Structure formats: C-alpha cells, structure tokens
Amino acid sequence: MAKISINLATGAFQQEEIIVGIDLGTTNSLVAFINPEKNPQVINDTGKGLLVPSVVHFNAKGDALVGNEAKDFLITDPANTIFSVKRLLGRSYKDVANHQDTFSYKIIDDEGDSLVKIKAGDRFYTPIELSGEILKELKARAEHALKTPVNRAVITVPAYFNDSQRQATRDAGKLAGLDVLRIVNEPTAASLAYGIGLDPAQQKTIAVYDLGGGTFDVSILSIQNGIFEVLSTNGNTFLGGDDFDRAIVYYWIAKNKLNKEELSADLSLMQSLRLKAEEAKKALSSQNLFNEKLGDIWCTLDMQTFEELVKDKVAETITSCKNALKDAKLSVEEIDEVILVGGSTRTPYVKQQVESFFGRKPHDQINPDEVVALGAAIQADILAGNRSDILLLDVTPLSLGIETMGGLMDVIVPRNAKVPTKAGRQYTTSLDGQVNMKISVFQGERDLVSENRKLAEFDLKGIPAMPAGLPKVDINFLLNADGILTVQAIELRSGVKQEIDITPSYGLTDDTVERMLIDSITHAKSDVEQRMLIEARGEGEQLVYTAERFIDKHSEFLNETEISETRNYVDALKAALTATVKDEILKKADELNEFTRPFAERVMDVAVSSAMKGKSIDK
Template structure:
C-alpha cells in the first residue's frame, strides 16, 4: 500500500520516512511523543523543562490565543478569558454539565437545547472542539520545532468510556489543528503498550488500568490476547480527579480561616490563587509531612495526615469504581495480572497504598504516570507507520462514511480508519411536524459539507407515523463487511418501519485520490468549521424560534402584554440574526432570548402543575 507524507504548508505530497506522533490530549496537561532511536520519548518545549503542556487556553485583550504555561499564569489575573479542563466538555450538552458550572472560571452557555456546549469569551462563542484544536496546534508546533519538519499525522488517546460524539469531537479537533488523526486509541490501551504489554502476541494478560488525572478518573479492565486489546469493563467518574483534591484543601483552608466560601467563589482571582496554592500543597505532601504557604494574608497550612483524611472519601469513591469494574468484567481479583497506574494524581501516597491494598499486589508505576499514555500512543503510531513488522494490523476504512443532515452537513457515522468488519448505529429524528418520509443520503469523505464529499447512494424511509417533530426515533445502522461492502439500514423504532441500501464505498477511488481528498479536508478544516458552526447555529436558532412561537401561543393567559411584546421582539431579533452570516450574533441573540424566557417558562410549568392538581388530594 502506498503511503503519503503530506506537507500541509505547501499542500504537496512528499516522499520521506513515515512519521506518526502520539498525543495525549489531557484534562489538565497534554503531551506529544514519538519514537526516537527505537524508544518512545515525550517532547519537551524550547526551555527543556517539562514534557507537560497545561491544557489551558487564554484569549488576550488583543485577540491573541496563548496555550500552555503562559495561559496557565492567566488563571488568576484573567479567569473569565482563560479556559481549562475543556476535555470535560467534549461531546457534552449544557444539561450534562449544568450542575458543576460553578467550578469553571469561564462562562458556559445555557441554550436550553441538547446541542453541544458553547463557551463564551467576550463576544465570541467557542466549541470545545475549537479550544481543543488550539492545544493540539501547540503540541504540533512543539514537535515540529523539535524535529525541524512538518508533522501531519497523529494518534490521539481518549478515555475508554468516551462515546461516539466525544471521539468524533476529538477527531474534528485534530483535523482543525492540521492533523490527520489515523487512530483514536483508548488511554488504558496506550498505557499497556508503554509497559510493553500486548506487543508479544504469544502472551495473554488481564490487567487493570487505574487512571486518576486532574479532572477525571477511570478504571479499565483489559484482556489482551493475540495482540488484541479487549476492554472487558470500564468504570469511573468524569468529575473526580486531582482538581477535587485541590478543592478539598481549599475548602479546608476556608473553614480553618473562617472565610465565606460564597464570597471566595465570587472572587475569581482569589479562588484561582487558592486553587493553585492547593495544587502546590498536594504535590509537596507527596514527599513531605507538612506544607505551609500564604495567599493574600490567608494562612495555607496543612499536614499529610490532614490531607489524607480530607481525600479519603474521594479515594474510596475510586475504589468503589474499581470493585464495580471487576464485577462488570466478571473477573476475580486473582485474575488480575498487573495494575498499571496512570495520571499525575496517582503520585499521592494514599492513592497508591489504597489501590495496592485493594488489588492485593504492588502497583506498576515505574513509567512516568504523566507520560505513560503519550508514550503508548507513540508506540501505537509506530505500529501504524509499519515500523514494527511482527504486529498485525487489522483492515480499516480508508475514508469516513456518513449521512446528510439538516443544512447540507455531513454527519460522520463511521470515521476513517475504523477497524472492519464493523457495525455502528446512531439515532435521529424528524425536523418537521407530521413528517411521514425521511431521505437518507449516504456520503463518503472528510469534509464537513456534503457538497464537497462523494455521494454513494440514497433511499427514502417511507410510512413514518405522523408525529410532532422530534418524537420519531429513527435508528440508522452502517454495517461494513470484510470486503468493504456497506449496508445502510434505517428503522423507525416506534413503528418498526424499515428500509436499507447496499453500496461499495471505495469503488472507483485510487490511493492518490484518497490522499488528495484528505489533504483537501485538512487544508479546508478551518473554513469548514466556520461554515458548520454557522449552519448549526442557524438550525438551533430556528428550533428556538419555533419553540418561542409555540410557547406564546400556549401561554397567552399567564403572560402580561410587556412579556409578550418583549418575547416577540427578541424572537424577531433572533430571526434577523439567522438571516445574517455572523454565528456569534446568532448565539448572542439565542442567549438573550433564552435568558429572558427561562423564568417565564418556569412560571408556565408551575401554572400547568397547579391546574393539573386542582381538586386532587396528595
């Protein structure tokens, strides 16, 4: 099979040795690694101090975007324009994170829909994909400076529990950063590879990977046999990590100094300063018995014993997750061959001791826990580059496959480089009341708009029972067999109406054409993202306009004239914004309308409940 090294600066295909890098896109820190003289090595920055790039993005008053250590310094002085822990938001809607928004120093927008979250910085709205792309660009620049060559291909790791939308969001972030993401690899798989587990296909192992990072915890039970990594079970908590250890220390200092926690949370600069001081204390207590510091005359003192007592409930939660994972995997403690420790927070002595006691064996932590996932990703990348001849690679899809959605967007169902044979399903619904037919158009390619991709075929799912928009549940399945034949099946789950089509995705496309399609997608990623963001904002806004009109029609009797007039005026302002081409203006108009109508909607709900309960006894 021919291979192409893509120079994204010139757009040329170059003939040089294949280089694919491994990237750990982390909640707190991110790293990039590659194989140097046969060994995986994480890349340090220009100063040579650390391999870690803080996953922090700062927007300066001049509009400059800064990533890493320089951005982290702005967490105290400019928290509203400094974004951290963006990985926690990948593939999430506002409903998924609204209970913990107070922990973020920046503004997450409540758009009252199931759409993916947006982060507001000044008058602009960013998606987690765009922010993650900035971190990936910084990593790409770091390794290009190290090697003095263009790097265009990468393997990126994600938690084993990431769903399809979170994995696709990670791929999109890579593309936006100018990277061809050849494979999304589970973090526990990468950690195993870093320890050499799974490279010898004659061996079989059952291992536990305990991963406690800055913002997330997960435990994965893996079975490795014949070079195949099978995740038997995964468990964890996407809002539990070293950040929570820091928060426990801050809460302790707040109580000890008799401070008002509400006032501290309201003072973003002070709360960030205390958070950073707590992080220093946590690190110091890994090797010392006591820590002493000060923030704005606030005494910051804590002992190892006090710290252990504070975090014991948090560590116990991770142990409960471990026990649940073992139960789900249907394996006994005696079946676990090794316990691998991943993430900087596993340096905390209480964590290591508790995990060792739970599994009844010494934990594996000889490889730097901050770097182990990135190093494993580099090994996986080296395998993909064909440099480890004794390891078998399964066949993969050469180009992404998906369907057309509202506005001419391409929704990828089967991403490029997915292993085959495979079966993937996703659920959709109707966008018009009473819709009886649904056209399913199947496309192949890497661009965000279907007009830039290759149409493979289409069919119509007929006979959907007439229902309000959003009620029908249409499941679309892509079944790709080992010969590359794709069967697309659509079924309306409430009525069991179904239809299918069969196509051959790669027919008529040469290796060179595929490479050029890929170059085209990466070079146009920024423009594609801009167009996609505008179309998605318009689609979302149109739904909100319909909801607002329906709300006014149904609740005239409980709204006064001013409320009705203001809602109509804001709805018209949103219509006007939709007619334009500024997605930030659309998002601004949506936010304004939602903010105004939210209390009205709550009042309407209370009124409806009172009406429903009239004459009834509880």
C-alpha cells in the same frame, strides 16, 4: 532525483514523516514520538516543559494563548480563560447542567440537546475549536523541537468516550491541521507503553486505573493475539485531582473562618487558593507538612489531614473498580496486571488503596503523566509500518457517514477504523408528522456532503406520524472484511426497517483518496466555520419557534412588557439568522435566553402548582 531528509534535532536520516502520539488531557496534554533509538520519548520544547496545560486564554482581540502562558490568566482573567474543555467535548447543555459551578467561564445554556458552546469576550467557541487550539500548540511544539513538519498523529481518548466525543476529537485534530490516523483508547496506550500487548502470543487481563486532574476511570482490558478488547469501564467524569484541591481549599476556608459565599464571588482569590492547594497536594507526595501563607490566609496542611479530606473521593474510585470487575464478570484474582495513569496517582494514599484492593503492586515505573502519550507514539509507530512483529488489520481509507440537516456530513465509521467493523447512531425526525426519512450515504473527510462522494440513497418509509423528535431511528453501518458496507435503518418504536448494500471504495484510486485527505486538511478551518454557521442557524430557528410558541400558549401569565420585549429579542434573532455571522446569531440567542429565563421559570412553577391541584395548563 530522490530526496533525503535530515532531522536537525537528532542528526538522523529521516526516511518517513514522523507520526506523533498525542495525549489530549483534561488538565494537561503532551506529545510523544519514536526517537532514532526506536524508543518512545515525550517531546520537551525548549524551556516550556513536557506538559502543556490544557488551558486556552483569549485576549481582547480574540487571539488565543495556550498552555503555560494561558494558565497565568486563570487568576487575572478567569472569565476568558477556559480549562477542562475535554469534559465538554461532544456534550450537550443538559449533560453539563449540574456542573456549571465547576467552570469559571460561561457555558451558553439553552436547556436543550444542542452541543455546548463557551463564551469568551464577544465570541462563542465550541469545545472542538478550543481542543483544536490545544492541538495546534502541541503540533507547533513538536515541529519546533523536531525541526520537521508534523502532519499526522494518533490521539488518545478515554475508553468510555462515545461516537460523538470521538468524532469531536477527530474534528479538533483536523482543525489543528493534523491527519488523525487513529483514535486510541487511553488504557490501550498505557498498556502498550509498558510493553503489554506487543507480543501476539501474550494473553492477559489488565486493569488500568486512571486518576487525572478532572476525571477518573478504570478500564478492564483483555489482550489476546495483539488485540485489545475493553471488557468494561467505570468511573466519574467529574472526579479527579481537582476535587482533592477543592477539598483542601474548603478546609482552609473553614480553618481561617472565612465567608465561603463572599469568597466564591471573588474568582481571582478562589483561583489563587486553588493553585496553592494544588501546590500543597504535590508537596505532600514527598513530605509530611505544607505550611505557607496567601495574603492573610494561613495555608497549612499535614499528610494525615489531607488523607482524611480525600478519603471519600478515593473510596469512590475503589467502588468504581468493584463495579468494573462486576461488569466484566471477573474477580480481583483474575487480574494479571494493574497500571496507574494520571498525575493524581502520585498521591501515596491513592497508591496504597489501589494496591490494597487489587492485592498486587501496580505498575508506576513510567511517569503517570507521560505513559498515555508514550503508548500513543508506539501505536503511531505501528501504523507507520515500522513494527514488523505486529500485524496491522485492514482499515477504511475514508470516513463513511450520512447527510444531516443543512447538508452536513455526520461520520459513522471514521477513516482508519479497523475492518470488519460495526457502528451506529440514533436520529429522529425534524418535522411534526414526518413519515419518511431520506438516508443519503457519503464517503469523505469534508464537513459538507457536497464536497464528499455520494455512495447511495434510500428512504425509510412508514415511520408512525409523531411530533418531531419522538421517533427513534437507529442507523447502523456494517463494513465486512471484503469492503462491502451494509447500511441499515430501523425505527425502534414501530420496527420499520430498510437496508442497502454498497461497495464504498469502488472506483477510488490511491491518488483520489490522498487528494480527498489533503483537501480535508486544507479546508479544515473554512469547513468547520461553515458547519458551525449551519448549526447556529438551526439552533436559532428552533429557539425562535419555541419562544413564539411559548408566548402564544402562556400570554395570560406574562405582562405586556415581558411579551413585547420577548418579541423584540425574537425579531433581533430573526434578523441575525439572515446574516452569515455565527457569533451574532449565538449572541442574539443568548440574549433571548437570558431575558426569558426568569419568567419562563415562573410559568413552569405555576404549571407545577396547578398540576398539584389536579389542574393542568398546556405546555
């Protein structure tokens, strides 16, 4: 007997499951779908509004609150309220070291290349987990509003996101119980929302100016035969409307003759000022004067002063536009269309400067907060096969990747990537003097290779003997139109090279692919937990090795208490490594880092001054 679904929200017959488009933003996120009239529409869950603030708060029990409810805790409990997590996706500690002061919560710092972790209460979270919480909230809102299960989605990312950041976004989707059909560039989605690129006969070169709350980027796209090619991107991942707010706050501090250092220590008051500044900025989009009071602090701002405060930041964005055009080898005259994306483009001064630079009025008819999500919904509709006018290229049915330390799957070609495709990533050795590297190729969606399908294995031999971490091995996957995968490994310093051809889809039925996909969603939470435990152990073992080596090499610069206490912390970390609790390992690692940091810095100062005198000490 055939089943017919009726969508209770729309009253329409539902032949297919709805695939949603999601804009996972730095400041706000939102979800859209194609309504029964075949138009993209942002989902507004009753009483909660269209935008979901990308904020996650953890209470004393470790339960997560997301969105509007979480935003309230930015003032009352800033240490356990995480915002702008998108900036941390796929990033290492080193990547964000210079921006720690922009976050009110604690980012665990081991001064290494490991991916960042955020501490809230006694738990440690990865940006993937936190983004997963935001996506769960979006999924729940969509299901509540549409009265139907939502299990498949298209998620957008900035055009400059690298493989690691894109994979982190996919993992967050999986953790939220979503099958992520495609990761789409935000400028591509914005173009689709304006109907640019839907007509295969259309040829255009466009600029997408995206100024959000925390990030700015400009992308130059070439659209031909329905294919979007990113010619260049430029921008600043730490420049956005938040900087406008910060400039206003510092202006008010100066005008009220307040002590900046004392205020900085009062997180709640600083957050209150920041939110008041955001209110002033929004008000000045439609009026010339903002005049309110916060306690005893006068918060007055006129349009002219505001424009003066943000002038340098907006000028930076225009410089990025110049650089993007230069990289694309294009002149301003060769740009056919300009599209505005991001809430901060509502600022009249921003619009003026963009129009002045490009010499044409930019598209701003669609709400700049919604345009990316609406485009993602159109892309989802295309993937669902509902657009007969658009050709869908063949895609990979399952992810392809290699095995890394601890039996983890590192995806190189994600599921649903267009075929033909080429992707690669750089790896290094884990042991001193390692001369061979075993490369095992797998297909599947699970985090552990033991749950995926092994396709092939080969050895890259003849790597020059060097300390661990020094060799640079590029592993490239080339998947041709016939479905033949060529895996190539090359050590860049020596030129040692090895490659193998594989037919990845051989012997896989549609049922097998579907079962593997369902398993990946069903086991997403346990898979991610296992991955994080394995990664925490790896980082903990590395820290133990580094700390013990540091004591051996530099004992003459340390006192007895520092040596004995460090050994105690090392022993505590070793004990935690034998357990199966990820947070305990990270807690002990954090304690060891915190204890050793002051005298580690002292020893490095001695090293620098000794080197200046022509001496050296062994590092």
